[in-house]
Amino acid sequence: MSPALEKKAPQRSCIACGKQAQKAELFRLVRSEEGRVAFDASGKARGRGAYVCSTGCLERAFKSKRIDRALRTSTARADFEQICIALPDSLQVI
Secondary structure (H helix, E strand, C coil), rough: CCCCCCCCEEEEEEEECCCCEEHHEEEEEEECCCCCCCECCCCCCCCCCEEEEHHHHHHHHHHHHHHHHHHHHCCHHHHHHHHHCCCCCCCCCC
């Protein structure tokens, strides 16, 4: 395939630090139609999405209300705790 015809991987930015990476390398948070915020393991769930690159950035984004601004909602502490539980075991927030 010629370089002009190669398909580029989707790039996304972390809402906490601004780091750009391929979509598959970031964690996606999604606001559902009901207004709940959750971790999207598949990366394809319906709803407004935002990306973070690490658990540290997840905590920083929650504390600074960047998740709220990116998803245009208010994130409850209970939703944040559910997101932390839903993360893969190797990435758990301490």
